[in-house]
Amino acid sequence: MPNQPDPVLRLLWRHDAGEPEGPRRGRKQRLTVDDVVDAAIRIADRDGLAGLSMRLLATDLGLGAMSLYTYVPGRDELLALMVDRALGRRELPAMPDDLPDRMALIARVQYEELQEHPWLLEISGLRAWVGPGASDRYEWQLSGLEGVGLDDIEMDQTVALLSGFVGSVVQAQQRIRQDERTSGLTQAEWWAANADELDVVMAGRAYPLAGRVGAAAGEAYQAATDPAREMEFGLARIIDGLMSYIEDKQAAER
Amino acid sequence: MPNQPDPVLRLLWRHDAGEPEGPRRGRKQRLTVDDVVDAAIRIADRDGLAGLSMRLLATDLGLGAMSLYTYVPGRDELLALMVDRALGRRELPAMPDDLPDRMALIARVQYEELQEHPWLLEISGLRAWVGPGASDRYEWQLSGLEGVGLDDIEMDQTVALLSGFVGSVVQAQQRIRQDERTSGLTQAEWWAANADELDVVMAGRAYPLAGRVGAAAGEAYQAATDPAREMEFGLARIIDGLMSYIEDKQAAER
DNA sequence: ATCTATTCCGTACGGCGTACCAAAAAGTTA
DNA sequence: TAACTTTTTGGTACGCCGTACGGAATAGAT
Numbered sequence: 001m002p003n004q005p006d007p008v009l010r011l012l013w014r015h016d017a018g019e020p021e022g023p024r025r026g027r028k029q030r031l032t033v034d035d036v037v038d039a040a041i042r043i044a045d046r047d048g049l050a051g052l053s054m055r056l057l058a059t060d061l062g063l064g065a066m067s068l069y070t071y072v073p074g075r076d077e078l079l080a081l082m083v084d085r086a087l088g089r090r091e092l093p094a095m096p097d098d099l100p101d102r103m104a105l106i107a108r109v110q111y112e113e114l115q116e117h118p119w120l121l122e123i124s125g126l127r128a129w130v131g132p133g134a135s136d137r138y139e140w141q142l143s144g145l146e147g148v149g150l151d152d153i154e155m156d157q158t159v160a161l162l163s164g165f166v167g168s169v170v171q172a173q174q175r176i177r178q179d180e181r182t183s184g185l186t187q188a189e190w191w192a193a194n195a196d197e198l199d200v201v202m203a204g205r206a207y208p209l210a211g212r213v214g215a216a217a218g219e220a221y222q223a224a225t226d227p228a229r230e231m232e233f234g235l236a237r238i239i240d241g242l243m244s245y246i247e248d249k250q251a252a253e254r
Numbered sequence: 255m256p257n258q259p260d261p262v263l264r265l266l267w268r269h270d271a272g273e274p275e276g277p278r279r280g281r282k283q284r285l286t287v288d289d290v291v292d293a294a295i296r297i298a299d300r301d302g303l304a305g306l307s308m309r310l311l312a313t314d315l316g317l318g319a320m321s322l323y324t325y326v327p328g329r330d331e332l333l334a335l336m337v338d339r340a341l342g343r344r345e346l347p348a349m350p351d352d353l354p355d356r357m358a359l360i361a362r363v364q365y366e367e368l369q370e371h372p373w374l375l376e377i378s379g380l381r382a383w384v385g386p387g388a389s390d391r392y393e394w395q396l397s398g399l400e401g402v403g404l405d406d407i408e409m410d411q412t413v414a415l416l417s418g419f420v421g422s423v424v425q426a427q428q429r430i431r432q433d434e435r436t437s438g439l440t441q442a443e444w445w446a447a448n449a450d451e452l453d454v455v456m457a458g459r460a461y462p463l464a465g466r467v468g469a470a471a472g473e474a475y476q477a478a479t480d481p482a483r484e485m486e487f488g489l490a491r492i493i494d495g496l497m498s499y500i501e502d503k504q505a506a507e508r
Numbered sequence: 509a510t511c512t513a514t515t516c517c518g519t520a521c522g523g524c525g526t527a528c529c530a531a532a533a534a535g536t537t538a
Numbered sequence: 539t540a541a542c543t544t545t546t547t548g549g550t551a552c553g554c555c556g557t558a559c560g561g562a563a564t565a566g567a568t
Binding site for chain 2 (some may be wrong): 012076126128153160176179220
């Protein structure tokens with residue numbers, strides 16, 4: 001015996017339950033759900049998830065705080081709608097012919113999206129709702145991997161591998177940005193200001209590799225004008241690994 | 255002119271500023287910072303970051319709420335201490351001889367740790383403090399990659415690639431667990447209960463690939479008794495890609 | 509004109525992090 | 539021993555948060 005279907009699905013897919021058309025009773029809503037979600041995305045883009053409160057959003061929309069709850073059952077559901085709409089608003093470019101290029105494109109789209117909507121990475125304890133945006137995106141990602149010799153599970157894992165990697169790169173970048181914002185110092189300035197203190201505090205413990213590598217990495221990321229460069233190394237290795245797996249598999253089948 | 259050093263560093267490294275030794279004035283602290291941090295980790299392991307409030311932690315320790323603030327300046331700093339202590343408490347196994355094994359070990363340690371302390375993935379907006387636990391860990395990770403032909407920046411990026419990938423795998427696993435917890439249904443049950451509703455709500459939109467692949471992936475993950483298997487595919491591809499890069503580089507140098 | 513369904517929104521509750529302050533306890537000094 | 543100084547302790551309170559509740563306003567149906 002199946003349970004009740006999940007009511008949030010109707011909202012995600014903007015499916016007005018039951019009512020076929022025509023005017024309905026009661027007072028009219030001044031806004032649409034999309035208005036609400038778009039405003040929420042705008043705020044979160046600027047101030048992060050922590051800066052998005054129901055009261056602020058309501059005020060921003062010219063509503064009383066509690067009126068929001070006629071559009072959306074609660075904050076978590078609003079976040080789910082934001083995620084799906086952010087995914088859905090982006091238009092998905094045509095897949096190129098070359099397979100490695102298709103993999104890189106899947107990663108690049110994810111990368112740009114996370115740059116644009118950093119709060120996507122802040123959402124962690126939330127359920128993974130199936131909405132139109134997520135579905136379109138997943139379908140598009142898979143279309144870049146269809147027919148190359150991967151089985152279904154491998155296709156899913158490949159998508160997960162590519163977008164998971166991008167997520168971790170952007171998260172690392174954002175942590176750096178966060179450090180600079182809250183300390184008011186650039187990475188270089190922070191290390192300069194704390195070098196003596198670190199010497200004192202480490203009190204004899206030596207980090208030969210970490211010291212050397214950390215300094216080199218710090219300088220390199222500092223100098224990087226184009227932050228996308230930080231992604232290149234890992235992405236190239238991943239695509240290499242995927243391509244050689246696919247080629248081996250094709251060779252074995254022949 | 256350098257700014258003031260960061261006061262949290264003293265705390266992270268448990269460096270009692272100034273006072274060399276001997277009895278100090280004033281009332282004695284009933285507990286140590288480690289007591290506080292360990293209790294916080296215990297709570298977060300069980301209930302997640304959302305379940306860890308300052309009041310609850312204080313009560314758990316037999317303190318009044320505000321007494322916590324003599325051990326720790328605030329909640330964010332407590333989280334930083336928790337992260338570093340969680341990293342530091344794990345003992346790091348010796349690196350094996352084989353390079354691919356060393357890479358796999360770096361990933362496996364990260365994997366086990368995130369399973370043990372899922373809240374590590376919930377911490378996102380926080381600064382990346384340099385503590386003894388993080389430093390030991392980074393040094394250990396780098397020791398597995400030293401002398402194989404990678405330059406410093408590549409070593410850093412390789413560590414980031416491996417542990418970033420593991421993070422995304424565990425995060426995906428946890429999202430599934432979260433879905434099952436809040437919906438009260440297993441993945442299979444949820445899809446069964448919502449299949450009809452999804453048909454209605456999707457209203458003609460077709461997802462040929464997503465439907466096929468999603469179903470296959472869902473079944474596979476369902477059946478997986480050992481969740482570590484979900485990591486194998488991606489990790490194998492990454493290590494392949496890294497190894498072939500290193501081998502090419504060594505060949506070019508010779 | 510009345511009824512009913514719906515949206516709007518003011519008020520309020522419990523929980524959060526934490527600022528502030530007075531009381532308690534320990535070492536130092538007289 | 540008594541007075542002073544320093545530190546911990548913990549009660550109270552402030553301003554946020556998400557949101558439950560209920561009454562007022564507004565729309566179509568009768």
